[in-house]
Amino acid sequence: MRYAGYLVYSMLMLTGATVAEFRGWTMSKVDQVKNVPKTVRDNPGAYRSHYAFYPRYVGGK
Amino acid sequence: MSSPLVAPPVAKTKAMYCPNCGGPVEFRGFGHALTVVCPQCLSVLDASSPLLKIVQQAQDAQSRRTPQIPLGTRGTWLGTKWECIGFQTRGVEEEGVVYEWEEYLLFNPYAGFRYLTCYQGHWNWVAPVESLPERRTSGTRPAVYFEGNLYRHFSGAEAKTVFVLGEFPWRVKVDDTVVADDFVHPPLVMSSETTSDEVTWSLGTYTPGADIWKAFNLPGSAPKPIGVYLNQPSPFKGKVAGSWGIFGLMLMMLFVIAVGFAIVSHSETVLDEHYKYSTADRGEPSFVTKTFEISGRTANAELTISTNLTNNWAYFSLALINETTGDAFDFGREVSYYTGYDSDGSWSEGSQSSSATIPHVPPGRYYLRVEPEMEGSEQPPAKPAPASGARRLIPVKANTVYYEIVLKHGVTGFGWFLLAGFLLLIPPIISTIRAATFETRRWATSDYPPTSGGGD
Numbered sequence: 332m333r334y335a336g337y338l339v340y341s342m343l344m345l346t347g348a349t350v351a352e353f354r355g356w357t358m359s360k361v362d363q364v365k366n367v368p369k370t371v372r373d374n375p376g377a378y379r380s381h382y383a384f385y386p387r388y389v390g391g392k
Numbered sequence: 393m394s395s396p397l398v399a400p401p402v403a404k405t406k407a408m409y410c411p412n413c414g415g416p417v418e419f420r421g422f423g424h425a426l427t428v429v430c431p432q433c434l435s436v437l438d439a440s441s442p443l444l445k446i447v448q449q450a451q452d453a454q455s456r457r458t459p460q461i462p463l464g465t466r467g468t469w470l471g472t473k474w475e476c477i478g479f480q481t482r483g484v485e486e487e488g489v490v491y492e493w494e495e496y497l498l499f500n501p502y503a504g505f506r507y508l509t510c511y512q513g514h515w516n517w518v519a520p521v522e523s524l525p526e527r528r529t530s531g532t533r534p535a536v537y538f539e540g541n542l543y544r545h546f547s548g549a550e551a552k553t554v555f556v557l558g559e560f561p562w563r564v565k566v567d568d569t570v571v572a573d574d575f576v577h578p579p580l581v582m583s584s585e586t587t588s589d590e591v592t593w594s595l596g597t598y599t600p601g602a603d604i605w606k607a608f609n610l611p612g613s614a615p616k617p618i619g620v621y622l623n624q625p626s627p628f629k630g631k632v633a634g635s636w637g638i639f640g641l642m643l644m645m646l647f648v649i650a651v652g653f654a655i656v657s658h659s660e661t662v663l664d665e666h667y668k669y670s671t672a673d674r675g676e677p678s679f680v681t682k683t684f685e686i687s688g689r690t691a692n693a694e695l696t697i698s699t700n701l702t703n704n705w706a707y708f709s710l711a712l713i714n715e716t717t718g719d720a721f722d723f724g725r726e727v728s729y730y731t732g733y734d735s736d737g738s739w740s741e742g743s744q745s746s747s748a749t750i751p752h753v754p755p756g757r758y759y760l761r762v763e764p765e766m767e768g769s770e771q772p773p774a775k776p777a778p779a780s781g782a783r784r785l786i787p788v789k790a791n792t793v794y795y796e797i798v799l800k801h802g803v804t805g806f807g808w809f810l811l812a813g814f815l816l817l818i819p820p821i822i823s824t825i826r827a828a829t830f831e832t833r834r835w836a837t838s839d840y841p842p843t844s845g846g847g848d
Binding site for chain 2 (some may be wrong): 333335336337338341344345348349351352353354355356357358360361362363364366367369370371372375376378392
């Protein structure tokens with residue numbers, strides 16, 4: 332079949348997008364952390380965020 | 393069809409002798425030949441005279457060419473048997489370079505004459521046409537219309553006969569010249585040959601060399617074609633439109649699936665709170681929200697922070713923490729918005745809000761840890777000026793932001809569908825580029841190279 336390759340490729344793209352959407356995958360930069368201590372609830376400052384030292388933009392034109 | 397009582401005629405050769413070298417000269421053309429070339433000394437002889445008058449003395453041995461289809465070779469093409477009886481090479485000179493091609497004369501006593509031409513491995517089956525094509529124009533260039541097809545002018549040049557061998561039904565000799573014009577409608581080509589006396593037209597059909605080899609049972613395999621020939625059918629013809637058609641179909645399917653997701657998604661707002669942060673406030677800036685329930689299936693969640701920032705920025709370190717398991721999604725978002733006027737007019741940069749998609753969030757009880765930060769967060773707040781004589785501290789301007797955090801679970805993000813749509817676009821774009829490149833290569837050798845708008 333003349334377009335078999337493109338059809339298979341297209342179906343893979345469609346299936347991939349559907350599965351990714353259904354599973355709730357994203358391309359966002361989000362880290363998963365295990366076993367956060369329950370004390371954070373009472374002492375939020377005790378938690379050290381992975382993004383605490385992320386470079387900030389302080390620009391403007 | 394042959395009768396069982398009468399055998400079909402078998403073409404036989406008649407032999408005569410070359411008046412120049414005395415070598416045998418064979419005739420295969422059933423008396424149609426007007427010119428015959430001695431295969432030994434390459435003298436061109438007048439076949440219409442019984443004594444084979446010499447038309448042209450022996451051709452220079454240096455000019456001898458070896459036909460790929462030896463004279464006398466028979467083959468079947470489209471159900472008719474043909475015999476190769478003549479061979480000539482002709483050439484055109486452009487900017488000091490001679491481009492040569494081969495022409496094979498085929499004969500069948502009932503069907504007449506046909507030709508095979510070969511240029512750099514590109515073959516054409518050529519038949520003379522009995523009616524004249526109609527002269528037209530295609531855009532600004534000449535064209536001819538013949539049997540329902542418009543043929544666009546490709547090139548015109550003076551073609552000179554370089555070498556002849558075998559017999560021909562017309563008077564031919566080395567250095568004969570004609571003005572040759574080609575009009576293309578791939579895989580067809582209409583060719584005209586103009587002399588001072590007449591204009592002859594023929595119709596060529598691009599033919600793979602392998603088919604010629606098979607039809608004439610030639611040894612080995614056909615040489616690979618070099619480059620793109622003027623009437624070579626594009627391997628991408630029809631593919632471009634087809635691939636765009638499939639793209640359209642797949643895009644529709646993608647759209648339907650995306651809309652389906654949007655309809656059945658159980659998007660639910662699980663947190664919607666308003667907060668204020670000021671660098672003037674003393675104490676720990678981080679805090680946790682109330683606990684909230686995320687229900688339903690594992691799905692992504694979308695957190696949106698909307699602020700009142702103007703010409704300022706704020707950074708939010710965030711963690712969505714499962715109260716039961718202690719698993720957390722840790723991320724950060726910066727919000728910055730700047731606006732003003734300059735010589736170009738008003739401008740703005742950034743946005744007063746930002747959102748983040750948190751993947752694969754299972755149901756459970758969660759709370760959010762928020763740690764806002766702004767310029768001046770790490771400096772001590774301004775203090776009242778001390779008594780005179782003491783060192784003055786420069787007061788630090790306090791920054792304040794009012795913001796709202798909204799967390800939704802089960803939100804349909806269309807990012808994957810957009811990405812899939814973009815990836816679906818790649819094959820048809822590649823097809824289109826390759827087809828255009830093929831046509832550019834075709835027309836590059838024409839009188840209308842693409843740089844002057846000929847490859848359209």
